[in-house]
Every structure is written in structure tokens, then in C-alpha cells.
Amino acid sequence: xxxxxxxxxxxxxxxxxxxxxxxxxxxxxxxxxxxxxxxxxxxxxxxxxxxxxxxxxxxxxxxxxxxxxxxxxxxxxxxxxxxxxxxxxxxxxxxxxxxxxxxxxxxxxxxxxxxxxxxxxxxxxxxxxxxxxxxxxxxxxxxxxxxxxxxxxxxxxxxxxxxxxxxxxxxxxxxxxxxxxxxxxxxxxxxxxxxxxxxxxxxxxxxxxxxxxxxxxxxxxxxxxxxxxxxxxxxxxxxxxxxxxxxxxxxxxxxxxxxxxxxxxxxxxxxxxxxxxxxxxxxxxxxxxxxxxxxxxxxxxxxxxxxxxxxxxxxxxxxxxxxxxxxxxxxxxxxxxxxxxxxxxxxxxxxxxxxxxxxxxxxxxxxxxxxxxxxxxxxxxxxxxxxxx
Numbered sequence: 001x002x003x004x005x006x007x008x009x010x011x012x013x014x015x016x017x018x019x020x021x022x023x024x025x026x027x028x029x030x031x032x033x034x035x036x037x038x039x040x041x042x043x044x045x046x047x048x049x050x051x052x053x054x055x056x057x058x059x060x061x062x063x064x065x066x067x068x069x070x071x072x073x074x075x076x077x078x079x080x081x082x083x084x085x086x087x088x089x090x091x092x093x094x095x096x097x098x099x100x101x102x103x104x105x106x107x108x109x110x111x112x113x114x115x116x117x118x119x120x121x122x123x124x125x126x127x128x129x130x131x132x133x134x135x136x137x138x139x140x141x142x143x144x145x146x147x148x149x150x151x152x153x154x155x156x157x158x159x160x161x162x163x164x165x166x167x168x169x170x171x172x173x174x175x176x177x178x179x180x181x182x183x184x185x186x187x188x189x190x191x192x193x194x195x196x197x198x199x200x201x202x203x204x205x206x207x208x209x210x211x212x213x214x215x216x217x218x219x220x221x222x223x224x225x226x227x228x229x230x231x232x233x234x235x236x237x238x239x240x241x242x243x244x245x246x247x248x249x250x251x252x253x254x255x256x257x258x259x260x261x262x263x264x265x266x267x268x269x270x271x272x273x274x275x276x277x278x279x280x281x282x283x284x285x286x287x288x289x290x291x292x293x294x295x296x297x298x299x300x301x302x303x304x305x306x307x308x309x310x311x312x313x314x315x316x317x318x319x320x321x322x323x324x325x326x327x328x329x330x331x332x333x334x335x336x337x338x339x340x341x342x343x344x345x346x347x348x349x350x351x352x353x354x355x356x357x358x359x360x361x362x363x364x365x366x367x368x369x370x371x372x373x374x375x376x377x378x379x380x381x382x383x384x385x386x387x388x389x
Contacts, residue, residue: 002061005106011054018051062110063117066091069107070114070199071328081107119202122188123195123333125157134202136184137282137330142202146177157197166190187256187282189291192337200328245296245310249288250365256280257372258288261364262296264303274360274377275299276368289314290334292365293321293350297341310342310350313358321350 015037022040023031041056042048069078069091085104086094092115096108119142120128120135128135131153134142151159160176162169167190174182250259262275277295281287289312300308312318320327320335321342327335342348355362364382368374 001058002064003106004102005062005109006054006058008055011058014054018054022051059110059113062106063113065107066111066114067201070118117201118199121198121200121330121333122157123191123197125159125161125190125197127197128157130155130157130160136181136188137202138184139181144177144181146181150176160185161190166192183256184282187280189281189287189334191333192294193340195333195336198328198332200330200332245300245305245308249285249292250362250369251283251285251288252369253283256283257369258283258291259365259367259369260288260292260295261361261366261368262292262299263360263364264300264305271381272379273299273303274364274382275375276364276382277374278368278372284330286314286316286329286331287334289317290320290331290338293317293338294334294341297338297344301341301344306346308342308345308348310348311353311358312350313353313355313362315352318350318352 019033019037020031023033037051037053039047040049040051041053042050044050068075069081072078073082081104082091085097085100091111094108094111096105100108118134119137120133122128122135130151131144131148135157136142136144139145160169160173161167168186168188170186173185176182177185245262245264249261252258257278258281260275260277260279262273262277264272264274266272275295279291281291293310293312296310297308310321317331317335320329320331321338326332342350367382
């Protein structure tokens with residue numbers, strides 16, 4: 001099923017065998033199908049049993065091959081298919097060609113499914129066409145509906161981004177697009193490191209972490225140093241080792257903005273600095289947490305910190321930061337930005353803390369969101385966290 005598109009008659013027979021096995025008791029008896037097979041194929045959370053409909057499953061497996069052509073272009077199978085069927089274009093623009101193989105014909109039958117499920121994640125905007133491609137979350141079909149004006153119909157998203165500040169050109173966006181579209185565009189995060197645009201699966205916000213994925217510490221001397229300190233009992237060395245940066249984010253879904261709270265402590269627990277920031281952003285908790293990790297990394301560098309432990313209460317974000325594999329989720333670009341910033345430190349690690357242990361950062365984030373303020377306090381405890389440990 002993952003290589004060839006099976007005949008419809010064969011797929012119907014497979015469905016029939018599955019239905020008869022589920023509802024039947026004795027082979028010769030007539031079976032009463034109390035619930036339609038379509039209902040049985042729904043997820044268990046949606047009232048079904050999660051059975052796969054053979055035709056849809058066949059297309060999904062073939063679409064997976066199309067996805068590999070997009071994201072693993074250096075694989076042998078991808079190189080062979082590209083050389084034969086689309087040497088001068090990309091998979092989405094490829095033609096069926098004359099005398100295609102059964103494999104290529106099967107993959108092409110599932111290409112439309114891949115197109116419907118993917119959208120662009122904005123990086124530097126150099127690969128995304130404003131009016132042709134799908135790149136704005138929450139819009140119908142993720143495509144711009146505003147009429148083409150001023151710019152060329154072939155214009156790229158990069159023209160809407162200020163290369164110096166890595167921010168949207170607000171006035172241009174508001175002039176070119178409908179108000180709803182302009183608002184959504186300004187909420188899309190932009191890479192701080194000129195990351196390339198990537199095609200992602202539109203329903204995938206969180207990263208998919210394999211059970212076999214290995215977590216890593218970019219510079220493992222931290223672990224060795226901690227062990228050495230514990231063995232030596234040297235408290236003086238611990239005080240010079242690193243600071244702990246805790247961060248949290250709060251989301252306002254109505255006004256589409258987020259608040260970020262940062263608190264930096266030394267190894268004795270003393271507050272070194274706190275920060276509150278708010279900004280417009282697509283109101284998703286994972287995006288907000290990832291943005292908070294970027295702000296915490298930048299804040300530490302601004303303070304001249306050389307060794308840092310980044311803590312947060314989002315296990316998904318922390319796991320993504322510690323994961324070696326490339327992140328293809330909607331927040332993946334921000335995660336890559338976090339890693340780049342953290343690698344500017346001499347040593348760093350990222351660890352998860354429970355929400356109850358992160359109350360100070362949480363209150364800073366809520367206060368930033370409530371009052372729409374951005375501030376930094378050095379060496380003092382902000383008024384909103386006086387009651388936190």
C-alpha cells in the first residue's frame with residue numbers, strides 16, 4: 001500500500017473481509033452491521049473504532065512517499081524519480097509524463113492529498129509567493145484572498161519583511177491586504193537567523209518525537225562538571241558555574257498577543273534580573289513558549305552570562321530544544337533559533353520544571369499580558385512576584 005495504488009475492487013474486498021470479521025460470529029450466518037463502516041472508521045475520541053478505510057489508507061501511505069520527495073531530496077529514490085520525471089522543477093509542478101512507471105503514477109495520484117495538507121512556514125520569505133502559496137494560518141485554505149495590487153502577482157513574501165529588524169513591514173502589510181489578513185500576517189513569527197522557508201504539515205503544531213529519538217546536551221562538559229563539583233563539595237565553584245533562567249508565556253486569544261515572563265537566578269536562588277515582554281503573535285501556547293525560550297536566551301546573552309540552564313514548564317518545547325532531529329512543526333523555526341542562541345553560550349542545558357515550580361515566571365508573563373508592558377528589573381524583585389519563592 002505504501003508503494004502502489006491498489007485496484008478499487010481489491011480495496012473493496014479488503015474492507016468487506018474486515019467488516020465480516022468484526023460483525024460475524026459464524027461464517028455461514030448472515031451478519032447484521034449495526035453501525036456504518038464510515039462511523040467505525042472515525043477516531044475513538046470521535047465515537048468510532050479507528051478502523052482504516054482501505055482506499056483512504058492506501059492514498060495516505062502513497063502521500064507519505066510524496067512527502068519524502070519534498071523533505072528528503074537526497075535520498076536515492078528521490079534522486080532517481082526527480083532525474084526521470086521532474087529534473088528542472090519541483091514535485092508539486094511535476095507532470096505525469098509519457099509511459100510513467102506504476103510507482104510514479106501511484107505517487108502522482110496522491111499528490112493532491114499532499115498539497116491539501118501542507119502549507120509554508122515562513123522563514124525568510126524568499127521561497128513563498130504571496131498570492132499563490134499557502135502560508136497564513138487560520139485563513140481559509142491558508143491563502144491570501146486580497147486582490148493583487150501594487151506588487152507583482154509573482155511577488156515573494158520576503159518583500160514584506162524588513163531585513164534589518166526581522167519584523168513585518170507593518171504599513172505595507174496593512175496597505176496591501178484586507179484587515180483580517182493583515183492582522184494574521186503580523187502575528188506570524190519571523191526567523192531571527194534568516195532561516196529558509198519550509199513546507200510543513202498544516203495540522204502539525206507540536207513536533208513529532210520518535211520514541212527512539214535521542215536527547216542531547218550540546219556541550220556535555222556540563223554534566224561532567226556538575227559531577228566533579230558534587231564529588232569535590234566545592235560550593236564556591238558552584239556559585240560561578242551557571243545561572244538558571246526560567247521563562248513562561250501567557251496567551252490572549254481574543255487580542256492575539258502573548259506575554260513573556262523571564263526570571264534569572266544564581267545558584268543560591270538570588271534573583272539576578274527579571275523581564276516582562278508582550279508582543280503580537282499567533283495565539284498558540286506552543287509558539288508562545290518557544291518565543292519565550294528565544295527571549296530568555298537573548299536576555300542571558302545581553303547580561304553577559306556565559307553558562308546557563310534554561311528551564312520552562314512546557315515539556316514539548318524543552319524536548320524539542322534537546323532533540324537532535326530537525327523540527328518540522330509550526331514552531332520548528334523558533335526552536336532552531338533557540339538552539340542557535342543557546343550555542344552562543346560556553347555551556348548550556350535545558351530542563352523541564354512543573355508549573356508549580358515556575359509560578360514567578362508565570363506571574364510575570366500574566367502581568368506583561370494584562371498591562372501590555374515590557375520592562376526589565378535588575379537585582380530587584382518585581383512587585384507582581386513578591387509572594388513567590
